[in-house]
Amino acid sequence: MKGLGAGLLSLPLALVFGEPLPPPDVALQAMLLVYQGASMICFILALRSLGAARTAGVFGPAPFIGAGIALMIAPAVPGWQFVAALPLMAAGAPLIAPRSMRTSISTSG
Numbered sequence: 001m002k003g004l005g006a007g008l009l010s011l012p013l014a015l016v017f018g019e020p021l022p023p024p025d026v027a028l029q030a031m032l033l034v035y036q037g038a039s040m041i042c043f044i045l046a047l048r049s050l051g052a053a054r055t056a057g058v059f060g061p062a063p064f065i066g067a068g069i070a071l072m073i074a075p076a077v078p079g080w081q082f083v084a085a086l087p088l089m090a091a092g093a094p095l096i097a098p099r100s101m102r103t104s105i106s107t108s109g
Contacts, residue, residue, distance in 0.1 A: 061089055 021027070046055040064086060071078065 057092070057095070060092075064089055 015021075022030070043055065043059060046058060050058065067078070067082065
């Protein structure tokens, strides 16, 4: 929160004083570092509250979701490993997901 506030104050000040914005590739790299850090914080908090096995169930499908989005953006033919792993991950994730998550999913529909 403190960093967000500092950034929101620093950006207009830098523009007022004529400082150049960073190149787009540098800005993208900085954003990716922030997102990776936030993801790690969420992962560690989930480990603490859910335990290792249930955290794996919650975070395990994330690479497949990312791969699915990548396939929509830049279509390619996935390899046999992806095709073989996808149904296994889809079947396994609900089995080890937290009980409260399974209940909220089944009652919300």
